[in-house]
Amino acid sequence: MKLATWNVNSLNVRLPHVLDWIAAEKPDVLCLQETKQEDSKFPYAALQEAGYNAVHSGQKTYNGVAILSPHAIENVTFGIPGLDDEQKRLVTATINGVRIVCAYIPNGQSLDCDKYQYKLRWLEALIGYLQQELQQHPKLALLGDYNIAPEDRDVHDPAAWVGQVLVSEPERKAFNAFTSLGLHDSFRLFEQEEASFSWWDYRMAGFRRNLGLRIDHILVSDALKSQCRRCWIDQGPRKLERPSDHTPVVLELE
Template sequence: MRVATWNVNSIRSRQQIVIDWLQQHQVDVLCLQETKVQDHQFPRSPFEDLGYKLYISGQKSYNGVAIFSLKPLEKVSCGFSPIIGDIAADFDEQKRVISGILDGVRIVNLYVPNGSSLGSDKYEYKLSWLELLGQYLQKLQTEKREISVCGDFNIALEDKDIYTAKNREKHIMSSPVEREALNKVLALGFQDVFRKFNPEEGHFSWWDYRAGGFIRNRGWRIDHHYLTDKLYQQAIKCWIDPEPRKLEKPSDHTPVILEF
């Protein structure tokens, strides 16, 4: 099975880029973030014409997640609340979580909040969101099935995930508190499968539009696949495809593909 994650930074703006990529790569599952469109305006038919079943959870102009799957998903769930209850209701106003079961595997697609700046209200929201994510995944683990978690985590977990570690402890997406919060979630039994195959530095999935970020390769690896143990052992490869980032008017992120 091939599962890809991609923050497309507006599905309507990148529609043709995504269509072309799917025609070339034929992944079984594509998890999208920042679709930035309400469900009734989502451009469904071009992707359905490629054979994909679409599962979407969107909102106007911001956030939004979707899963495209060649086979139907079971037990599709949007947001935290269906799994952990009303404690998460306020957080589900932002469309950042969608999951479903495929061939016995629970696939979870996430768009973790950016956090804006250290100490801001949005930063505190991000930390609270990550705490809820831990509760959510713990509850899913009671299903007694393997889990594949992917998405835009807006966190570079290690210094080698950034083109430079200078001042990283003062930078959003790499502060010690954010890393600690994510590591607490991963300690529930999830492993970074990309690092199983690519332990060296210099691998990035996001480049800022500003200051020639991509041309200068001033990137960050913030788009991840995390797997429970059995899937981790079954993983064959995991790689980043930088080609879509080279196109005209691309997303600032590029796909990360997992095969198990």
């Protein structure tokens, strides 16, 4: 079983990239973030023609999450129960017995911004939600754009990022709370090259110079950890014309 996550930064722009990628890689699950389109504009027909079912929670211009799979997508829920939030950032479903949580965690903008406090509240709500989901679904994977670089080795220049979002202590504490629930960073289950990143700024030739961050993650529960066989970052789509600033992260399960 192959799971993948990809912040496409506008599916309207990146749909050809997605269709080419799923044709080549044939993931069993692909979680998308920042689709940036309403449900009425989502390309269900094009994906169905490519052999993929889909569920989507979207809004105009911002946010938006989707789960794609060639298999049945069951027991679908949207958002975090109990959290009053108009932003479309979470969709959950069961595929082949695995509970898939697709998340687009808020960016936070800056440490002195209301959006940062919103991010911390959202993370707290997500942690509570995952705790409940894990009780019902031992086989669970949390995929998405976390907007958190969990360690300094996940940042191209830690000193340059001091005092900024994505690397702050409260954000990293929240990431560690996921692991305290029994979730494991699948990328770090395997030996990886140094300076492995999933996001690069469009500016300053960020990708060419590898000035990146690893902020897209696939965390898996204890029940799935032993089934993990390989996890990697596929830089191919980032090399395309008009790419997303993120690239897919892929996990193979036994």
